[in-house]
Amino acid sequence: MIRRFTLILALAFPAAPVLADDDYMPPVTHPATAEECSACHMAYPAGFLPARSWQAIMGNLENHFGEDARLDEATRAEIEAYLVSNAAPRVRGVAETATPLRISELPWFKREHEREVSARMMERAKSMSNCVACHKGAERGYFEDD
Numbered sequence: 001m002i003r004r005f006t007l008i009l010a011l012a013f014p015a016a017p018v019l020a021d022d023d024y025m026p027p028v029t030h031p032a033t034a035e036e037c038s039a040c041h042m043a044y045p046a047g048f049l050p051a052r053s054w055q056a057i058m059g060n061l062e063n064h065f066g067e068d069a070r071l072d073e074a075t076r077a078e079i080e081a082y083l084v085s086n087a088a089p090r091v092r093g094v095a096e097t098a099t100p101l102r103i104s105e106l107p108w109f110k111r112e113h114e115r116e117v118s119a120r121m122m123e124r125a126k127s128m129s130n131c132v133a134c135h136k137g138a139e140r141g142y143f144e145d146d
């Protein structure tokens, strides 16, 4: 029944956007997160990953994608609480048992970026984690093509 409903929705909205509100994902508003998580890259919106992903990331800051991003415990816990409470309830294509650590490796992300990203854009951005290089409005929550 649920499957059937999903199928009908998929047929009715074949190009249903990844984000609920088209190109918009609410940006980080929490001061400590905005401050501490934007030192090396933009502060990624909490709504892109499920709660368990944020817990895994925040529980291993000493080994953060090859960097040491440790924080004092009070700040770490405060940021984790913010990210967890604003996390995605579900992420399309990600099983409840999977704990992705990267937005840039989510199935929808790969699909959305595979064909659309030119070699020139990639050269400028260097990494798919560098959202701002291609989405000028990313820090305000806008991920339209620009």
Ligand code: HEC
Binding pocket: 036, 037, 038, 039, 040, 041, 044, 057, 064, 065, 066, 067, 068, 069, 079, 101, 102, 103, 104, 105, 127, 128, 129, 130
């Ligand atoms: C000392 C630098 C540094 C700080 C501070 C830092 N990060 Fe990172 N982060 C990185 C690096 C390096 C990567 C990998 C970037 C790449 O692959 O190009 C990364 C990647 C990520 C990714 C995956 C991005 C993707 O590809 O989808 C997430 C999520 C993330 N960081 C969250 C956080 C959070 C939350 C905080 C704040 C608690 C934080 N980061 C603070 C250096 C940092």
Ligand code: HEC
Binding pocket: 017, 018, 019, 022, 023, 048, 103, 104, 112, 113, 116, 117, 118, 121, 122, 125, 127, 128, 129, 130, 131, 132, 133, 134, 135, 143, 144, 145, 146
């Ligand atoms: C090298 C350039 C590049 C980088 C880096 C990049 N994007 Fe994109 N992104 C694109 C292009 C091109 C599209 C497809 C055009 C479009 O739909 O806006 C796209 C599409 C999207 C969409 C779909 C928008 C829609 O219309 O539904 C989202 C969401 C998105 N990107 C988020 C991100 C996030 C989050 C990051 C960083 C973790 C990121 N992008 C990094 C180029 C990039």
